[in-house]
Amino acid sequence: MSVPTAASGPIPSDKTADDVVDHFYYPPDEFKAARGEGVYLYGEDGSRYLDASSGTFNLTLGYSHPEVVETIREQASELIHVTSKFQSKPVNALIAGLAEVAPAGLTRIHLKSSSGSDANEAAIKIAQHNTGNTDVISLFRGHLGQTMGMINASGAAFRRAPFPAQIPGVVHVPDPYCVRCFYKQQRETCGLLCVERVNDFIDYASSGRVAAVILEPISGNGGNVVPPDGYLQALRALCDERGILLIFDEIQTGFGRTGHMFASDTFGVSPHMLTFGKGLGGSGMPIAGLMTEERLTGLEGHHINSTFGANVLASSVAVKTLEIIRRPGFLENVRTVGAHVLDRLREMAERFPFMGDIRGKGLMIGMEINDADGEPDPTFTNHLAALGMKHGLLLRTSLYGFGNVLKVRPPLIMTMEEADEMCDRLTRLFEDAS
Numbered sequence: 001m002s003v004p005t006a007a008s009g010p011i012p013s014d015k016t017a018d019d020v021v022d023h024f025y026y027p028p029d030e031f032k033a034a035r036g037e038g039v040y041l042y043g044e045d046g047s048r049y050l051d052a053s054s055g056t057f058n059l060t061l062g063y064s065h066p067e068v069v070e071t072i073r074e075q076a077s078e079l080i081h082v083t084s085k086f087q088s089k090p091v092n093a094l095i096a097g098l099a100e101v102a103p104a105g106l107t108r109i110h111l112k113s114s115s116g117s118d119a120n121e122a123a124i125k126i127a128q129h130n131t132g133n134t135d136v137i138s139l140f141r142g143h144l145g146q147t148m149g150m151i152n153a154s155g156a157a158f159r160r161a162p163f164p165a166q167i168p169g170v171v172h173v174p175d176p177y178c179v180r181c182f183y184k185q186q187r188e189t190c191g192l193l194c195v196e197r198v199n200d201f202i203d204y205a206s207s208g209r210v211a212a213v214i215l216e217p218i219s220g221n222g223g224n225v226v227p228p229d230g231y232l233q234a235l236r237a238l239c240d241e242r243g244i245l246l247i248f249d250e251i252q253t254g255f256g257r258t259g260h261m262f263a264s265d266t267f268g269v270s271p272h273m274l275t276f277g278k279g280l281g282g283s284g285m286p287i288a289g290l291m292t293e294e295r296l297t298g299l300e301g302h303h304i305n306s307t308f309g310a311n312v313l314a315s316s317v318a319v320k321t322l323e324i325i326r327r328p329g330f331l332e333n334v335r336t337v338g339a340h341v342l343d344r345l346r347e348m349a350e351r352f353p354f355m356g357d358i359r360g361k362g363l364m365i366g367m368e369i370n371d372a373d374g375e376p377d378p379t380f381t382n383h384l385a386a387l388g389m390k391h392g393l394l395l396r397t398s399l400y401g402f403g404n405v406l407k408v409r410p411p412l413i414m415t416m417e418e419a420d421e422m423c424d425r426l427t428r429l430f431e432d433a434s
């Protein structure tokens with residue numbers, strides 16, 4: 001790799017665009033994206049891919065939704081940013097809209113800049129401040145973000161292995177992963193042992209001073225683990241009994257992904273706090289934040305603010321996104337198309353023995369890829385995702401490529417025809433790989 005001199009500028013003039021790759025901190029994929037439209041992403045070479053992962057699971061409205069593009073044009077010419085201590089029309093409209101759709105009991109909204117990790121850290125700070133306690137309970141396969149704090153609060157130990165100093169007081173507990181139950185139970189008779197045992201973790205593994213339980217209602221990166229009926233209710237009851245705050249990380253599940261505005265609605269359980277991000281940006285605008293119960297105010301701005309907090313341009317897009325999601329038929333389409341995709345995948349599983357458990361709600365779907373003994377096969381899972389490109393499909397796998405779940409989370413605007421095209425492409429991919 002040649003290092004540019006100060007005189008030559010960041011990209012030496014004798015380098016081609018391809019040489020620029022040398023300057024990336026880690027090597028990017030070879031694919032060069034040129035433009036996107038709806039559920040499709042197009043390469044510079046004219047290739048077209050159906051994006052079954054919605055970008056980074058955030059393109060609720062697909063690529064460059066025309067109403068988002070128009071909103072950006074209009075808002076950018078008025079105001080892009082103002083310090084978050086001032087009010088502005090887009091921010092006020094967004095706060096009002098979010099307050100209207102918030103799960104029961106969540107009345108206060110705080111808009112962070114762009115990052116879900118940042119929103120989760122703010123929620124934990126609020127919990128610590130309000131309870132006077134320190135510890136945090138999260139799930140083995142939980143993915144709560146990339147900051148130092150959130151790699152520690154997340155499960156998946158390999159992600160924090162290189163970093164010695166992390167926040168203390170995090171206790172990880174087994175996921176409600178019935179098909180691979182940590183406690184080797186059967187759902188019909190388990191009595192939700194995975195919730196019951198959380199008491200033991202609090203009593204024996206924590207400092208005894210737990211501020212919050214934080215989890216994704218359906219784990220995103222952890223493998224699309226859908227909790228059994230009653231799990232979230234039982235967890236909420238445990239938290240209420242023990243004076244612990246329950247935080248739902250709805251950064252992936254929020255804004256229609258599970259067929260309702262929030263997974264909280266899908267499962268019929270309100271948390272004490274809820275964090276959001278990703279999908280609220282519609283076609284990829286960076287925005288994130290949190291909702292809390294009224295009683296949880298009190299933390300000062302200097303503890304939880306950031307420069308791009310409540311960004312005006314991003315807020316204008318979020319208002320438009322919320323408006324579109326709330327239009328008649330939008331969420332119903334997510335439920336109908338999602339159910340159809342689940343049916344088709346289950347039919348396919350009869351032909352392809354490597355397809356294991358298929359699970360999901362709305363358009364948050366995952367399928368296990370297993371070996372001949374029914375054991376997780378991450379290598380083959382990654383192979384399928386890579387081969388997907390040849391079949392015009394963008395697919396992502398769980399646990400940063402260490403997991404065995406292929407995720408199917410297309411933009412929520414997906415039509416039935418596009419869903420069939422996605423499933424047909426998956427079928428051809430699986431035939432090719434068999």
Ligand SMILES: Cc1ncc(COP(=O)(O)O)c(C=O)c1O
Binds near residue numbers: 115118249252
């Ligand atoms: C469930 C969940 N929580 C938190 C995060 C972190 O969000 P961000 O990458 O915006 O910091 C992610 C990102 O993938 C996520 O999926």
